[in-house]
Amino acid sequence: MINFDLKIGISGIRGIVGESLTPRTVIQFTRAFATLIGGGQVAVATDTRPSGQSLMHAAFSGLIFSGAQPVSLGIMPTPSVEIYVKSHELSGGIVITASHNPDEWNGLKFIDHTGLFLSPFRAQNLLDIYHQQSFTEPGQNTFPSMTSDGKAFREHEAAVFRVVDIECIRSRRFKVFCDPGAGVGALYTRSFLENLNCTVSAIHDTLSTRFPRGPEPIPENLNLATQAMRNGDYDIGFVQDPDGDRLMVLDENGCAIDGEKTLALALDGFLPYQKKGTVVVNLSTSRLSEWVSSRHGFTLLRAPVGEINVTEMMTQKNAVAGGEGNGGIIIPAIHSCRDSFAGMGLILQGLCHCEETVSQKISGFPQYHMRSCKIPTSGSGAYRVIKRLIDQYPGADCRDGLRVDRDRYWFHIRASNTEPVIRICAEGIDQEVDSVYEQLSSDVREMLR
Amino acid sequence: MPIKLNISGIRGKYREFAPHWIIRLVNAYVTRLEPGTYIVARDRRPSGGFIRHAALTGFLSSGANIIDAGLLPTPILHWLIPYLGLSGGLSITAGHNAFDWNAMIFLNSEGAYLNHYEGEEFFSLFHSGTPRYSPFDRQGVLHQEPPDLSPYFSALSIKAHDISDAKFVIDFVNGFDASLPDQLRQALQVHIIPLFSTPQESSIDRDPEPTMANAAFLSTVVRETNSQGGFLLNSDASRVLLVDEQGTPYSEELTFPLFARIMLEKIPSDLVTNYSTSKLIDQVARHFSVAVHRTDIGQSEVVHRAEELGCALAGEGSGSTFFSGFSKGFDAFFTIKTIIEHLINNKMTLSQMLQDFPLQPIYKESFFLEPGKIYEKLDHIGQLFPSSLRLKDGYYLEDGDSWICIRASATVSMLRVFAEGKRMVPILDKIKTIIK
Numbered sequence: 001m002i003n004f005d006l007k008i009g010i011s012g013i014r015g016i017v018g019e020s021l022t023p024r025t026v027i028q029f030t031r032a033f034a035t036l037i038g039g040g041q042v043a044v045a046t047d048t049r050p051s052g053q054s055l056m057h058a059a060f061s062g063l064i065f066s067g068a069q070p071v072s073l074g075i076m077p078t079p080s081v082e083i084y085v086k087s088h089e090l091s092g093g094i095v096i097t098a099s100h101n102p103d104e105w106n107g108l109k110f111i112d113h114t115g116l117f118l119s120p121f122r123a124q125n126l127l128d129i130y131h132q133q134s135f136t137e138p139g140q141n142t143f144p145s146m147t148s149d150g151k152a153f154r155e156h157e158a159a160v161f162r163v164v165d166i167e168c169i170r171s172r173r174f175k176v177f178c179d180p181g182a183g184v185g186a187l188y189t190r191s192f193l194e195n196l197n198c199t200v201s202a203i204h205d206t207l208s209t210r211f212p213r214g215p216e217p218i219p220e221n222l223n224l225a226t227q228a229m230r231n232g233d234y235d236i237g238f239v240q241d242p243d244g245d246r247l248m249v250l251d252e253n254g255c256a257i258d259g260e261k262t263l264a265l266a267l268d269g270f271l272p273y274q275k276k277g278t279v280v281v282n283l284s285t286s287r288l289s290e291w292v293s294s295r296h297g298f299t300l301l302r303a304p305v306g307e308i309n310v311t312e313m314m315t316q317k318n319a320v321a322g323g324e325g326n327g328g329i330i331i332p333a334i335h336s337c338r339d340s341f342a343g344m345g346l347i348l349q350g351l352c353h354c355e356e357t358v359s360q361k362i363s364g365f366p367q368y369h370m371r372s373c374k375i376p377t378s379g380s381g382a383y384r385v386i387k388r389l390i391d392q393y394p395g396a397d398c399r400d401g402l403r404v405d406r407d408r409y410w411f412h413i414r415a416s417n418t419e420p421v422i423r424i425c426a427e428g429i430d431q432e433v434d435s436v437y438e439q440l441s442s443d444v445r446e447m448l449r
Numbered sequence: 450m451p452i453k454l455n456i457s458g459i460r461g462k463y464r465e466f467a468p469h470w471i472i473r474l475v476n477a478y479v480t481r482l483e484p485g486t487y488i489v490a491r492d493r494r495p496s497g498g499f500i501r502h503a504a505l506t507g508f509l510s511s512g513a514n515i516i517d518a519g520l521l522p523t524p525i526l527h528w529l530i531p532y533l534g535l536s537g538g539l540s541i542t543a544g545h546n547a548f549d550w551n552a553m554i555f556l557n558s559e560g561a562y563l564n565h566y567e568g569e570e571f572f573s574l575f576h577s578g579t580p581r582y583s584p585f586d587r588q589g590v591l592h593q594e595p596p597d598l599s600p601y602f603s604a605l606s607i608k609a610h611d612i613s614d615a616k617f618v619i620d621f622v623n624g625f626d627a628s629l630p631d632q633l634r635q636a637l638q639v640h641i642i643p644l645f646s647t648p649q650e651s652s653i654d655r656d657p658e659p660t661m662a663n664a665a666f667l668s669t670v671v672r673e674t675n676s677q678g679g680f681l682l683n684s685d686a687s688r689v690l691l692v693d694e695q696g697t698p699y700s701e702e703l704t705f706p707l708f709a710r711i712m713l714e715k716i717p718s719d720l721v722t723n724y725s726t727s728k729l730i731d732q733v734a735r736h737f738s739v740a741v742h743r744t745d746i747g748q749s750e751v752v753h754r755a756e757e758l759g760c761a762l763a764g765e766g767s768g769s770t771f772f773s774g775f776s777k778g779f780d781a782f783f784t785i786k787t788i789i790e791h792l793i794n795n796k797m798t799l800s801q802m803l804q805d806f807p808l809q810p811i812y813k814e815s816f817f818l819e820p821g822k823i824y825e826k827l828d829h830i831g832q833l834f835p836s837s838l839r840l841k842d843g844y845y846l847e848d849g850d851s852w853i854c855i856r857a858s859a860t861v862s863m864l865r866v867f868a869e870g871k872r873m874v875p876i877l878d879k880i881k882t883i884i885k
Contacts, residue, residue, distance in 0.1 A: 018583055018584050019582075022580070023472045023510050027469045027472070054509035057506040061502035103586065138464050142495050146502070209586050
């Protein structure tokens with residue numbers, strides 16, 4: 001099996017620091033980006049990884065050399081940078097982050113002048129420039145200088161506060177526990193929640209040279225948070241990933257609520273107060289979001305997996321909300337990007353208007369049973385398998401692999417955008433989905449032999 | 450024009466400094482040393498910004514801690530590195546070169562240019578082509594607070610009585626931070642009229658080489674302000690040219706002899722200079738009964754030779770001086786302090802001090818050549834003048850007080866021909882014919 005240590009895809013690049021991701025790679029990609037956007041101002045920020053400083057200066061140098069002016073935002077959540085690029089009408093943005101990947105990884109996310117990630121075509125264009133090394137070269141002996149702005153998060157916070165009912169939240173004086181995992185939330189989450197009049201306790205809210213827990217906000221990484229919540233008296237717990245775009249909730253007992261339910265909670269806190277319309281999620285997202293949307297009179301549409309695919313469809317359909325089942329909540333009234341801070345605001349808003357605890361709210365949701373796995377394969381293997389399966393299910397949704405919907409279950413099989421694997425995801429209302437999932441996984445493994 | 454690797458500065462036109470190449474260079478420099486803390490500074494050249502960012506990445510990704518000192522001249526780095534106990538440093542400045550040039554000058558833990566052995570090791574690692582980056586949890590730390598410069602400026606304090614009326618003009622060639630003139634004024638305790646000290650990054654106000662041709666504006670200001678003298682710096686403050694109280698500029702060849710004469714009254718020491726420096730320095734040495742040791746050209750050669758021989762004083766005809774008791778590099782600010790202190794304490798004028806230096810005609814010419822042609826031409830010249838002395842990078846021919854030196858530039862792909870005395874004119878013409 002080939003080891004793809006440097007992952008280059010439409011969502012940016014990721015690699016292992018000093019090995020597959022070197023300063024040279026960052027320089028060449030930032031030069032390609034400066035060339036793609038034709039110069040102008042580019043916001044640059046990093047998450048809290050110790051390699052962020054070094055790579056940020058590489059980005060500054062690459063941008064300046066190819067005629068773009070970096071605006072340094074320092075350590076900043078990805079959604080704050082996306083909002084900043086749009087509101088300040090910059091040419092683009094770069095976030096130095098490997099999102100939820102482990103410590104030794106880092107990477108670059110590229111933001112277009114719209115404040116959204118590069119569309120698939122623009123991303124392909126960037127890769128062409130990178131591979132052809134056809135960068136803008138310095139002209140006259142004048143170079144743009146870097147400028148700095150440390151206020152991007154405050155603008156982001158204000159955008160969230162314009163959308164949520166802050167007075168109502170403040171009046172409830174929630175007791176909140178948070179675990180930013182020593183990511184960007186370590187610098188911003190406590191004050192964000194305190195500005196909502198919450199009483200805040202936190203763990204992992206100082207910066208260090210290593211992440212103190214697995215950086216992905218998934219239940220197996222949250223033992224300490226669960227334990228701490230059980231020893232205290234809290235209304236809710238929030239967990240973020242290193243660049244602050246994904247969120248996970250812990251109920252008042254410290255029990256982890258997965259990303260699918262976190263998204264449903266946020267939608268439930270937001271949709272009742274909006275004009276009826278459309279919600280967009282991806283093809284692998286739980287039917288729970290569909291249930292919440294329908295409950296409040298909204299139509300749910302599905303886009304291929306990947307934030308940019310979801311946000312592009314949201315723009316086309318003028319959707320009021322969207323998201324992905326990994327805890328990515330997207331509210332265009334704030335900005336069309338995954339935003340853990342928007343998620344926190346909306347979930348607290350949802351709790352404001354009812355007398356239920358988090359666990360009570362969750363118990364009121366229909367109980368879906370989800371199974372998922374990833375099976376290593378080459379690109380050609382994935383293509384062959386998915387092609388065969390598509391032939392077996394005429395009329396099924398094949399915009400991103402194959403999604404088959406039945407009354408009692410659905411499944412989605414696709415090639416990953418970031419890893420050399422096939423991902424299988426299945427969900428149903430009862431155990432029937434288990435046999436469907438097991439059969440499908442077994443068939444795929446057989447086809448790959 | 451390709452970049453030339455040399456321990457006296459890795460120098461080239463701004464376009465040639467590709468950021469990934471800079472990072473590799475810094476990585477090679479750091480890899481050969483123990484992990485530690487380094488300092489980086491730059492002058493105000495427009496290209497200094499992206500070179501600085503790439504250099505910071507080079508240090509941090511190689512596991513070195515780095516102090517980002519901003520706009521700071523090289524002499525202050527020479528002084529600060531040993532004072533702060535740092536492992537080394539990098540000055541981003543092309544000194545006297547035009548503003549579309551830049552250079553990276555690496556300094557060792559003593560604050561000196563790299564010596565021959567350090568340089569060889571550094572470039573071997575660079576040429577090996579395999580950067581060694583640190584893993585994610587051993588990246589360096591960036592210190593962005595500017596270092597405290599007050600100890601350096603305190604060391605420049607003038608020891609003299611009755612200095613309140615003294616007034617001098619200094620042309621800073623827009624090379625440094627705008628606060629520098631004030632800091633210097635406080636240290637020297639004299640009135641300083643600064644020229645070209647505005648913080649305009651892209652401004653190219655004059656050719657940064659301190660030559661008489663570039664001193665016209667300074668001369669005028671000295672005259673019109675009734676100042677006691679003027680000092681013309683290059684953009685890293687390693688060289689200085691003098692203008693007397695009447696506004697008359699003096700060749701940069703006079704700076705080192707004057708400095709040496711003042712210092713030798715206090716400190717007995719042999720002198721070290723290069724083969725391209727005027728014989729005037731030999732007159733000063735004879736007066737004080739000390740010897741002159743000549744060496745190959747370049748700050749690294751001169752300073753390291755002085756250290757090897759235990760000489761406290763050295764300099765070059767380009768307007769550079771060195772005093773081992775102050776720092777391990779050329780320092781125009783120390784030269785200025787020394788001259789002003791002497792003028793005030795001895796109640797003399799600059800014209801009085803410089804009138805004893807009868808300078809013979811000096812010829813300085815440079816010839817750009819393709820990199821492959823330089824040594825071919827040098828061979829030809831060497832065969833034509835078999836009695837000449839073979840230098841590391843050229844030839845030296847002497848006849849009494851007259852001499853001619855032909856050498857490959859250490860920093861640029863060119864041959865430099867320097868000569869002193871009319872007797873050398875026919876030889877000079879012959880050599881020019883060969884080169885052309």
